[in-house]
Amino acid sequence: MNTLTTIERRAMQAISTDSGRMLIVxxxxxxxxxxxxxxxxxxxDAISREELAEAKADLVRHLANHAPAILLDPEVALPAIVDDGVLSRGTALVVGLDASGFETVDGLKHTRFVPGVTPRTARELxxxxxxxxxxxxxxxxxLDSRVAGEIRDLVAECEAEGLLLIVELLTYQLEGESDEDYAAAFPQLVADGAALAVACGAKVLKLQYPGSAEGVSAVTAAAQGVPWAVLSAGVDHETFIEQIRVAMAGGAAGxxxxxxxxxxxxxxxxDTREQLLTERALPRLRELAAVVDAR
Incomplete structure (x- = not known):
């Protein structure tokens, strides 16, 4: 297991429920x-940066301030949501370092960092x-791939900065790969991705749901004690709740x-945002919190 430093342990507490389960909007x-x-x-396409920033601020006001932590980007949301006093002092801030989109090299996808944003920047935000x-x-x-090298480098940079790093992994279908072949390979790809990241020093993981209780057990084994949280991947709330029930029972951490x-x-x-976030999204968050803490 890749051991957390003292300051990283404090950050884990900040992004977790009172029961110690990760819960991040x-x-x-x-x-x-x-x-x-x-x-x-x-x-x-006509929504301006300012309009999107206002929507993100309302999402924090009416939803995320009721969660242990919120994940925000440094391109639109930050630093305004902090500087304007929107973010509650009781809600921890996770700063996303990845830019939108990806580049493809030799058939493989690669993400990019937001230009000019580093672990030091995340701390300053x-x-x-x-x-x-x-x-x-x-x-x-x-372990000799570009992605492995990038994970190792960023883990080291964040540790030197005293900043907890959550490593998010997304596996994907290759060009020419059939739907059937990808579906069959998917659970093992999630588990093997976790193992790769852990071998590169990752201390916290954000992963796709691997599809079943057996898949969850394989991921937990591959993570070797490194805590992993399940991402929602755009599924509906009811589906995600059931995925979290299975994942938490199988060793996921949030x-x-x-x-x-x-x-x-x-x-x-x-006005409509406030009503919808309060009456629709917030009850979902509370239900999710109850499931996360029920293990």
Missing amino acids: AADQRNGMKAAIKDAPNGS GGDAAKMLWYTRPDRQG AMAGRSLWKDSLSISA
């Missing part, structure tokens, strides 16, 4: 969040922790929920 999406605002007069996303195909990427909480609770109207 994910709101670092940019284009994905725009697409969730269905009632924009001229479509999501008020972050208790940082999160970085990597696309992985561990059947084609080993949940990081984004669209499953708020994808149908955003509006171009601030």
